[in-house]
Amino acid sequence: MSHKPxxxxxxxxxxxxxxAHCDLPDNTYERELGREGFYGPVSHMHHQHPPTGWVSFxxxxxxxxxxxxxxxxxxxxxxxxxxxxxxxxxxxRLWTIAKSMSxxxxxxxxxxxxxxxEGQGDFYCDYGHFPIVEGDYIVIPRGTAxxxxxxxxxxxxxxxxxxxxxxxxxxxxxxYNAFYDPATLDxxxxxxxxxxxxxxxxxEIHIKRLDAITKLTYPFNPLDAVGWHGTNTVVRLNWRDxxxxxxxxxHLPPSVHTTFVGQGFVVCTFCPRPIESxxxxxxxxxxxxxxxxxxxxxxxKGNFFSRDHIDVGMVTxxxxxxxxxxxxxxxxxxxxxxxxxxxxxxVMIDTRHPLTVTEAAHTVEVKEYVHSWKSxxxxxS
Numbered sequence: 254m255s256h257k258p259x260x261x262x263x264x265x266x267x268x269x270x271x272x273a274h275c276d277l278p279d280n281t282y283e284r285e286l287g288r289e290g291f292y293g294p295v296s297h298m299h300h301q302h303p304p305t306g307w308v309s310f311x312x313x314x315x316x317x318x319x320x321x322x323x324x325x326x327x328x329x330x331x332x333x334x335x336x337x338x339x340x341x342x343x344x345x346r347l348w349t350i351a352k353s354m355s356x357x358x359x360x361x362x363x364x365x366x367x368x369x370x371e372g373q374g375d376f377y378c379d380y381g382h383f384p385i386v387e388g389d390y391i392v393i394p395r396g397t398a399x400x401x402x403x404x405x406x407x408x409x410x411x412x413x414x415x416x417x418x419x420x421x422x423x424x425x426x427x428x429y430n431a432f433y434d435p436a437t438l439d440x441x442x443x444x445x446x447x448x449x450x451x452x453x454x455x456x457e458i459h460i461k462r463l464d465a466i467t468k469l470t471y472p473f474n475p476l477d478a479v480g481w482h483g484t485n486t487v488v489r490l491n492w493r494d495x496x497x498x499x500x501x502x503x504h505l506p507p508s509v510h511t512t513f514v515g516q517g518f519v520v521c522t523f524c525p526r527p528i529e530s531x532x533x534x535x536x537x538x539x540x541x542x543x544x545x546x547x548x549x550x551x552x553x554k555g556n557f558f559s560r561d562h563i564d565v566g567m568v569t570x571x572x573x574x575x576x577x578x579x580x581x582x583x584x585x586x587x588x589x590x591x592x593x594x595x596x597x598x599x600v601m602i603d604t605r606h607p608l609t610v611t612e613a614a615h616t617v618e619v620k621e622y623v624h625s626w627k628s629x630x631x632x633x634s
Contacts, residue, residue, distance in 0.1 A: 273297050274504045274535040284576065285541040290519065290603050291508040293545070303584075304540045304576040305626035314575050318622035319614050321347045321551075322566040331358060331365075331411060332461050335613035338549060338570060340606050342517035345549065346411040354400040356457040357475060362464065363415035365393040366513060366520065368600055370410055370553055370566070374403030377450060377476055380486045381441030388553070388598070390490045392419050392513065397487060398458050398475055402450075408566075410551050412602060417516030427498060433512070437494040440486050443478060451477050492553075492598055497524045502531040504539060507601060521601040525555065527594055536587040540578030546603040547573050555597035562625060569622070573607065580625055 268278050277283050277299065284304045287295040319337060327349040328334055334348035353374075369389045376385045378399035385391060385401070393399060395418070401407065424431045441447075451474050458469045490512070498509045510521040529536050548571045557563050571577045579587065586592075610618075 267299075269299055270297070272503075274539055275502070275531070276533045277535075283535070283539055284578075285539050286544065287541060288545055290543065290546045290605075291506040303578075303581070303626075305578060308627065310623050314572055315623050316572070316575055316577060317570040317610060317614075318563065318619040319568045319570070320564075320566070320617050320619055321568055322564075323617040324349075324613065327351045327406075329355060330459060331409075332459065332466060334411065336611050337568065337614040338608040338610060340517075340604060340608050342414070342416050342606060343515065343602070343604060344411075344413040344415070345602065345608075346413075348409045348411055350401060350403065350407045350409070353402040353404075356459055357398045357400045359398045359458055359460045360393070360395060360413070361460055361462040362395070363413050364395050364417070364419050364515075366412040366414065366419060366515075367391040367393065368410040368412070368551070368553075370408040370551075372403060372405055372407035374401050374405075374407055375446065376401055376441070376487075376489075377447065378441055378487050379476060379478060380481060381443040381478070382447035382450075383439055383441050383489060385489065386491070388492045390492075390512070392488045392490075394418065394485055394487065399487070400476075410600060412515070412520060414515040414518075420514045422511035422514050422519070432498060432510075433490060433495045437490060439489040443480060447476070450474065492522055492524055495522055495524050497526045499526050501527070501529055502534050504529055504535040504537070507538075507603075510601070517606055518602055518604040521603070523550075523597055523599040523601065525594065525596045525598065528592055530593070536591045537579040537583055540576060542574055542576050543571065543603070544574055546605055547571070547608045548577075549602040549604070549608070551600040551602075553598040553600060555599075556595070557597045557599065562619075562622075567619075570608065570610065577626075 270276050270278060281299040281301065282303050284298045284300060285295060286298065287293060324335060324347055331348050334346040336344045336346050338345045369385055369387055371387060373386045376383055376391060378397050453473050456471050456474050458475060460467045460469065498505060507521050510523055511519050512522045513520040550569050552563055552565055552567050554565055
């Protein structure tokens with residue numbers, strides 16, 4: 254018995270394609286109207302003009318782009334890094350650390366997901382040690398004490414899961430090992446490197462609870478475990494171990510790239526992959542509204558094939574209900590001279606409840622982003 258609350262009743266009306274994202278009627282632009290973040294009921298409109306072909310924009314439902322490279326965020330503590338976007342279920346930060354942390358931290362508000370955008374170092378926590386490198390995700394369960402040692406500057410995207418634990422996505426008929434095999438997840442080790450950092454010096458743990466900081470001082474290093482067993486631990490995944498689901502005849506929705514599931518949001522990873530080769534299949538993300546979720550994308554590296562004037566280290570934010578899709582030059586290129594491969598790496602966060610843009614984000618906002626779709630019929634940028 255299905256427990257889905259919606260009625261699935263496919264209807265065809267007027268001039269339409271036989272399937273979504275393929276064989277579009279001549280001189281039309283497809284727009285997807287979907288529910289529940291690509292998992293629910295969905296319809297596909299065929300328009301005579303680009304759904305993003307506005308000539309003016311007024312009101313609060315505006316797309317945003319932020320250049321996080323301009324943030325003055327070099328601080329010793331992750332809790333000192335500026336929050337960029339937030340709601341009751343998540344805080345999204347960019348944290349730059351210039352040197353090894355001088356204290357431990359513990360989040361008692363939720364799980365933490367770190368994505369290492371730049372640099373390398375060593376991660377120490379209650380459970381042990383592992384090295385970290387650019388492109389690593391580090392999932393830190395609530396209540397874990399941790400710190401990072403580094404000989405150079407690091408930049409980390411931080412995604413807090415305030416009301417639940419991070420979970421695997423439902424991989425459905427693709428199977429347990431699809432997208433990324435859980436066997437690729439690494440856990441901290443009680444190795445010689447971990448044991449060597451254990452000492453009898455004074456250490457502090459900074460505990461965040463209800464966004465206030467409490468400092469505990471110990472006359473020894475609290476990371477003094479000699480062993481452990483159980484199922485609750487830190488894990489690490491690098492984007493290079495992700496093998497994205499692809500189809501040469503159909504542009505798959507972002508949901509197939511779901512990497513972790515939080516409470517009220519999902520985290521997806523866009524990795525290098527072949528572009529659809531079927532001549533009648535869409536080769537860039539389709540126009541859509543995403544009518545139940547806010548959409549955030551952090552651009553890590555590569556050439557972002559559906560975007561124009563977006564660079565590494567930037568973030569875009571498309572609020573729920575805002576129609577968006579490929580920028581005009583990207584759409585035109587995909588139709589006239591499509592690429593065969595995309596080398597982009599990006600992290601997407603889709604939230605079920607609305608996000609608030611903070612003052613810190615407004616200070617690095619790219620004001621002209623809202624106008625970046627303006628062009629006659631999607632011909633030029």
